[in-house]
Amino acid sequence: MVRQVVVAGGTGEVGRQLLALLAACPDSSIRALVRRPGSVAISANITEVPFDYEDAAAYLTVFQSPCDLLLIALGTTRAKAGSDEAFLRVDRDYPLRLISALAATHPKGRVGLVSSVGADRGKGLYLGAKAAVEAELTASGLAHAIARPSFLRSERSEFRPLEVLVDRLISPVWLALGRGLFPRSPGWWRWAPVHVREVATALLEASLALEPGQRRILEGVDLHPGPVARWGR
Ligand SMILES: NC(=O)c1ccc[n+]([C@@H]2O[C@H](COP(=O)([O-])OP(=O)(O)OC[C@H]3O[C@@H](n4cnc5c(N)ncnc54)[C@H](OP(=O)(O)O)[C@@H]3O)[C@@H](O)[C@H]2O)c1
Secondary structure (H helix, E strand, O other): OOOEEEEEOOOOHHHHHHHHHHHOOOOOEEEEEEOOOOOOOOOOOEEEEEOOOOOHHHHHHHOOOOOOEEEEOOOOOHHHHOOHHHHHHHHHHHHHHHHHHHHHHOOOOEEEEEOOOOHHHOOHHHHHHHHHHHHHHHHHOOEEEEEOOOOEEOOOOOOOHHHHHHHHHHHHHHHHHHHHHOOOOHHHHHOOOEEHHHHHHHHHHHHHOOOOOOEEEEOHHHOOOOOOOOOOO
């Protein structure tokens, strides 16, 4: 039974969806790690925990309390971070620290991670960071589920030109062609843009169902279940 959940990245697009789903699980108690108090929607079972990701001691402190499930939806962009090093702090180092702190304190805990399509062939700055985190999860021995979405669709208020281009122009065509011609094609759906709601739903379901030591990778049709039936979603 998963009762105690820690969420890192709950203010982001996928993270907010995770928290919205968790808010509907009254038996679970959720701690959302935040940089700025007042940044997540609080409900009866969700509390904010102000967290300094640069403070090494904070990682052990947070896991002094019970934790059955750690959900990680952290991320930034190279442009927003300002340097390769700053990007890697967020996309690689903070998740690595969270995972190793959980493994040290709660070896029976489980992890749900938002990674990226292509992380299995992780080269370059972005995919290299994702691959490093995935490798750490494997080495940790913790049961884990990894979502590897392609481009995310969301109602993001921040302007990201590539996401807008994909969402407005490429997604409608890609999804319509997939539903019409390739509803079960793993390759097609692996690269299909996917809404953050679908990612969060699939990742949470898989994380809650993990058996001890199990590893689950969610990509393609795992993140687009029943694409034909879901026409219009
Ligand atoms: N965008 C895409 O198309 C795409 C595609 C595939 C995979 N992904 C991956 O999916 C994951 C989730 O993406 P998303 O779009 O939901 O992310 P997002 O909306 O950009 O949210 C990122 C989260 O990371 C936190 N964060 C950012 N910089 C931080 C820092 N310096 N220190 C501490 N926390 C920081 C944010 O907290 P604050 O609110 O405090 O800033 C926020 O909670 C990411 O790992 C991303 O790489 C994205």
